[in-house]
Amino acid sequence: MADIDDWHSFLAQWSQEWEDAQDGGAPAAPAPENGPAGTDTLGFPPASEERILALEERLGHRLPPSYRAFVAVSDGWRHAGGFVWRLAGTGEVRWHEDAEGLSEYFPGEPDDEPTPEDALLAGMWSRSLQLDVESDGVYVLLDPGDTDGDGEWAVYTYASWRASPPERHPSFGAFMRDMYQEFHRLEVDRSSREGREFANATTRALDEAVEAARRDALAGRYERASAALAEAVAYGRPRAQGLRDQIRRFLGETYMVYFPGLAADPLYAPEILPVLAAEHARHHRDETHALSFARSVGVPADGPADDVLRRVRAGTCRYAPEGPFGLAVEEAREQARWGDTDAAWRTLRGALDAWRPLGPDHLAPVGLCADPVLGPLLTVERGRELLATPRAGRQGETPVPSGDLDPPGLAWLADGEQGVFRASYRFVLVESVEPAALPGLLGADGTTTVLNEPMTLWDARMRLRENSSSWEDRALTAVGRAGRGWSFAVEPGPGGRFSEKRFVSPGTAASRGTRAVTVWCEPGDPHRPGVFQLSVARDGVEQYGFTVRGEEVTGQGAIPDVLDPHRLFQEDGPASGRLGERRALEALTALFGVRLPRFALAHGRLHSFRTRPWNRAPGPGEGYMTVRVVHGTP
Known part of the structure; x- marks a missing residue:
């Protein structure tokens, strides 16, 4: 005002x-x-x-x-x-x-x-x-x-x-109002340091407004609550900033969000510290910043801050509230770690009424923001939806549920500019097999049977670099569920190029006792034609497949009419773009009922593992060259 x-x-x-x-x-x-x-x-x-x-x-x-x-x-x-x-x-x-x-x-x-x-x-x-x-x-x-x-x-x-x-x-009036608020803020700080209370009619009215804002926030009236808390923050009221920061965090605001008064409180610190640590780790990848983190959030350097930051960096920090909402969190995490982030969000949203605050200064399950698997689900739109949903048994108007973020099927891969899927990709879909079993079917050298912890595809590539022969071309794949009864192993942007002469479909070995679909796509550019390779195998034997390179089409086996490459990739003119690729992906979706989760692959955290090579070893008379670039000072 x-x-x-x-x-x-x-x-x-x-x-x-x-x-x-x-x-x-x-x-x-x-x-x-x-x-x-x-x-x-x-x-x-x-x-x-x-x-x-x-x-x-x-x-x-x-x-x-x-x-x-x-x-x-x-x-x-x-x-x-x-x-x-x-x-x-x-x-x-x-x-x-x-x-x-x-x-x-x-x-x-x-x-x-x-x-x-x-x-x-x-x-x-x-x-x-x-x-x-x-x-x-x-x-x-x-x-x-x-x-x-x-x-x-x-x-x-x-x-x-x-x-x-x-x-x-x-205006001058606005300036004087701001200076009056500055007087209040400084006096609150001074009186606190001197061990006394700064209290008058103004502070009492503001504190009553803060408590009313807390009730509004729990009932889903977060916009009104945020406005009242912002006014109280301007006057330096002790509880206001910690409460308002919780609202701001769910709205995607992280600048100057410190939850003052909560990070050092033993009641709230187990939930608040990981949120602050996750933001700190995002900006400071150097492991030596633990002390600066503790100082920045106002907690003792020899307290739990160092351990929290270490677990956040390692991706092992888990949000684990108690009670019915905690059970929903575990169910949602299980759904999200296999790629079904939309179902995970529906699970969380449906359980918000069962969430309970840790104390009187707790407005929402802010610990979700730091969970490595569930945190990415919280888009700004979903953050608003969470804040607008009554919690802790409060009565209020429930917002209209937001729609799913993932498109159905596979055709979205042909859209381009989809996060990590801007160019080429390859994947294997296996029927009647759980994702956790894929390493045993596709793992490198037939020995990889354990999945890596969930992480982004970028982090997986950075952490899991390998030194191997260039001919091996072992994919680092993210895994999850590809629809009812199917699992996927997918790699965006493969390092190697597709070669018909040396290609060996990993889906063939993975299909023993079941069925597998393998796709390798390299969209074309002005300098080279695109490639789309598809193969379908059952019981360890390839049933059919085809390769399209520009206008050249080769096929093998009895290809179903719905996947006829001559029909799918017919010439449609220069403006057709990736239309043939889209048609092929739509046909696969219709034939097998499969899907790939765009949001989880582009923004979430999934398990990963190294596959066996996607091509054969060099034969007699064939050679290869490995070039290693070493960066360093002379």
């Missing part, structure tokens, strides 16, 4: 609260100068209309409404916030005229396309009125060149020790 309708009441309240707070040992205010009743501690006598008109004539401007109304109540002010000790009245206002040469530094280097804000700031220093009379190096500048429809002038404040550009306030 920036507008001030009743300056007398506002200033009287501020003055009285400031005076009451001085009992804690702050320096005494300067002697009052017969200020109006209620404002005499910080205020001055009001300026007469004649005095105001004289100032306007001297300046050649009519004063903006909020500053004019202010001086008519108090002609100046003491202790405007914590760093401006006296504001000018009508007798002390003066043109700043870029007295310190700051226009050279702000807005900085000229830009080819300066923003409107930069253009305003460029001329502000020379045309503004200076309102600060005494301060801790803080300039308060009232800018007649930056006005709104009500005739208000913006106020800019700048202090070199803040190491930031000037801060803009839309």
Whole structure:
């Protein structure tokens, strides 16, 4: 609330609260100068209309409404916030005229396309009125060149020790409201350090609003709760920031989200610390930053922070709440780790009513954000949906469920620009086999029988690099469920190129006792034709397959009509793009009822393993060359 309708009441309240707070040992205010009743501690006598008109004539401007109304109540002010000790009245206002040469530094280097804000700031220093009379190096500048429809002038404040550009306030009234809030924030901090309570009618009303906001948030009214908490945060109320940060985190906001007061509380720390650690690890991959993490979240360096950060980096930190909601979390994790992220979200969403807070400062299951498997499910849209859903047994309007994120089938692979699936890919689909059994069927050298822990495809490639003969071309595949009764092993962007001469379908060995489908696709470009290879095997024998390279088609076995490559890849003109590939993927979907989970593959965390080679070893008279590039200093 920036507008001030009743300056007398506002200033009287501020003055009285400031005076009451001085009992804690702050320096005494300067002697009052017969200020109006209620404002005499910080205020001055009001300026007469004649005095105001004289100032306007001297300046050649009519004063903006909020500053004019202010001086008519108090002609100046003491202790405007914590760093401006006296504001000018009508007798002390003066043109700043870029007295310190700051226009050279702000807005900085000229830009080819300066923003409107930069253009305003460029001329502000020379045309503004200076309102600060005494301060801790803080300039308060009232800018007649930056006005709104009500005739208000913006106020800019700048202090070199803040190491930031000037801060803009839309009006003098907004500036004074901000300084009143700054007084409250600083007084809350000071009184806390001195072991006393800063309490008055304003703080009591704000604390009641914080508690009401907590109830609103639990009932799904998160927008109203967030607005009330933001107001309380501006006044430095102790609980407000920790509560509001929980809302902000589910809305995808991570900047300056620290959950103050909660990270060091033993009741909340087991859930809050992993969330902070996950964000820290995202920005600091160096393992030596454990101490800086502890310091940044305000917890002891020799406490649990180091262990939490280590487990987060290792991907072993699990969100495990108690009760019925905890059971739903485990069920959702089981669904998500095999790729069914939409089902996992539905499981979590359906159990939110059973979630219970750890204590009075807990609004939502924020620990989900740090879970390596479930955290990626929480898109901003789903975060809003979670916040809008009544929790902890509260009554409220339940939001309309959001739709699934995964498209059906396989055809989405032909869309391009799908995260990690921007170019080539290859996969094996195996029927009547659980994903955990795939390493035993497809594993490298027939010995790999264990899946790696769930991780992103990028992390899997970075962590699981291998040194092997180049001819082997062993795929690092992510695994999961490919629909009812099917499992998948898929690799986007294979390192090797498809070669009809040396290709050996890993699906053939995987099909013993079942059926397997193998696809290798390399979309074309202006320099080479695309390749689409498909083979279907049963009981260890390839039944049929085909390879399409540009306009060349080769096939083997009794290919079903629905997969006839001559029909699927018929020439449709230059603009057809990847139409043949799309048709083939749609045909596979219809024939086998299979799918691949786009969201889990592009954004989630899945198990992975190395397959056996996708091509044969060099034969007699065939050779290969390995090139190794070593980076380092001479």
